[in-house]
Amino acid sequence: MAALESSRRVGTAVVSKLYPTRSHTGAAQGGIAAALANLEDDSWENHAYDTIKGGDFLVDQTAAEVLCREAVECIYDLEHMGLPFDRTADGRISQRRFGGHTKPNPIYDKNAAPGTEAAKPRIPVMRACHAADRTGHMILQTLYQQCIKQGVTFFDEFHMLDLIMVDGEARGIVAIEIATGQFHTFHAKSILLATGGFGRMFKVSSNAYALTGDGPAIAYRHGLPLEDLEFYQFHPTGIYRLGILLSEACRGDGGVMFNGKGERFMEKYAPNLKDLASRDVCSRSIYQEVRAGNGIGGKDYVYLDIRAETINKYKTSPTGETVDSAWVEKRLPDIIEFARTYLGVDPIREPMPIQPTAHYGMGGIPTDIHGRVIRDSHDTPVPGLYSAGESACVSVHGANRLGTNSLVDLVVFGRRSGRAMAEYAAGRKFEPLPPHPETPAKTMIDGLLSRSRTEPWVRIRDEMQTSMMDDCGVYRTEETLTRARDVLIKLKDRYRNLGVQDKGTVYNTGLLEVIELGCLLDIAQATVASALARQESRGGHSREDFPDRDDRQFFKHSLVYRDGENGTRMDYKDVDIITVEKDGRVTTKYPLEVRKY
């Protein structure tokens, strides 16, 4: 989106280690949020409220309002570009429900008997625009198609290794051409890092192999901070053992989760929204059930049931109407195919075994609402450097992202950063590069090629992933985090001695995997440090030793800086708050509240 926008004005090139159509945005299933109100009343203000509450109030409020307001025109923009959204009977973009997306209940009565419809202050709303259950695929294809149409230059299968920074300014990047092993220096006036997520630091993840946090890791190594890394989202419904995602659309369309006793356990944890409570709440509930021995057969998984008879029994279809298997099949074709292929389970007839899977990093490279990377707690921008998408933290997701809010984040802030970086570049000339800017990257590669193989590098990766999953996962304590920190230091020592077996230059993918592992190790260390320092529980960060949210001490964003090889330094940044005047008094527009669903 950024490239499309920026190429309208200035020469723009996209450097990507994958063919662009292979990016993981293509895996996004359920939808993209925008308050179009095509099927029922809704407003961007509702969306902004949900986003802020969903993020457990650690959301920058101006950014959230920008997101929700501009979401609407961005969706129309995508439609005009040709995105094949599903349609309503009258030809408009179809929308579905998703966890945490609500609107005020028109029949709410605070004196109503608990458990009745009228007792719920807010009710689910259909806000997720979708194209079957392959919305991300359609977004990725549409944007790539438009880039072809507009003649954007692509460097496909070029792997960025380093950023060129001079006097605190970004001036270019160094990349290796995977097909030839050649180094290339890209001299640029402005640079956007949009390298996606870093879920591969965990053992069970919905993320692609390529999601190794390269952008954030490289920025971190250049002394830039990373924001709110301790907030990592575990999606409740990953395919058991594989982590492949079964979209939240399953529950939006009426699917229900059951424990080993056949109980709809979400009734206990989120009496109002139940299975449609937000992701952190659902993932913790599954862990609680498993701990209490209520997993299926006492094991570490539960069931997700999308059979029509179940949806009908619990009256959970979006409109409350009776549905049949054909309807389910039409709404969730890809999900059903995943279950058939990878589980050997036919979800039309049987429930699917699921467990939480590492899914989304709320944190990342800190930016302002123009996508400019900032270097400190005073929001000082780094000239020439931008970031958007999952690698960035604006922050619109705070401590927990709502489903469908990532795709809209990348479109809205991708467009904004594209504009800002073009504007910046248009007014400037190329600043000189230092001599031999490729030297640090080349030294790193030469080291790996010259050393002999001490051990298979995957051992280090596996140990990192296990440690992060067990000790820095859904639940954490001082003890587990300290253990993870120590493990990571030892792994980094081993990493420094690694050599690779393949000494060639053509498609040396083994070499690149080792470099990616290095990025993950850095991000993992920064994550653990941020998690240790935050002695409270909020959103996706659950400290069993500090189970409550502590607004007095921790209503602030963390910034973690690298300090030496294994060290870290923490700093904090205020949460951006919008104030309003009400009856002559200045108050906050989104007052802090206890987050209940």
Next chain:
Amino acid sequence: MLSQAELIDPQARTLTVRIKRYNPEVDEKPHWEEYKVEADGHDRVLDVIQKVKWEQDDTLSLRRSCAHGVCGSDAMRINGSNGLACKILVKNLRSDTLTLEPILGLPVLKDLIVDMKPFFDHYKSVMPFLVNDEQPPTAERLQSPAERARFDESTKCILCACCTTACPPFWGDRKYVGPAAIVNAHRFIFDSRDRGAAERLEILNDAEGVWRCRTVFNCTSACPRDIKVTQTISEVKRLLMTGNIDLDTAPSVVIGN
């Protein structure tokens, strides 16, 4: 209800994995190498290949990313037919020998990696983007569910090249645009919002266009997204023959599946 045993599928097998290897820096021509791999029934073929790479021979090169059949990276010839390595499970393999080769018809760059440029060039040649210069409304353009359904099939394509590299006419003539490009042209030709159909049809009417297709169906059986590729091509052919671009009455020929 499914039992625990079904889930974990303990049927571990020792597979003999034969991989066609080629490294342009040392080899004059491709050769076969064999590996033994312990695999579980629920392992994907991709997992098996990565076990080779990670545990035995790091010099083996392949493309992969999503590992669940949505990115289109790991198309290869698996026991003689095209497929995505991440979508085929070990328990579904008929024999204990697993034979892996790069897809055919595109230059091999290393091991299982082929040069995708000719494939993407064909894709780009059919104007794979919405063409419509009319001023759009402030909100969305309207499209009925039936109009949307008309091209649903061809929106599923992940550009993996399984179809094109299974197509005998493409092996014989690499200038043929190939099934994947036609699927992507279909995606727009049958979209009620698009205005570029005539131009695209002209491109496909060329000697290297749809008429190269001999309706061999290899592409349809190769497609990991279950797109009815041959039917899609036939719809474009029919449109060319009848000249009838009226989308509502566009023929929905059903050939085979």
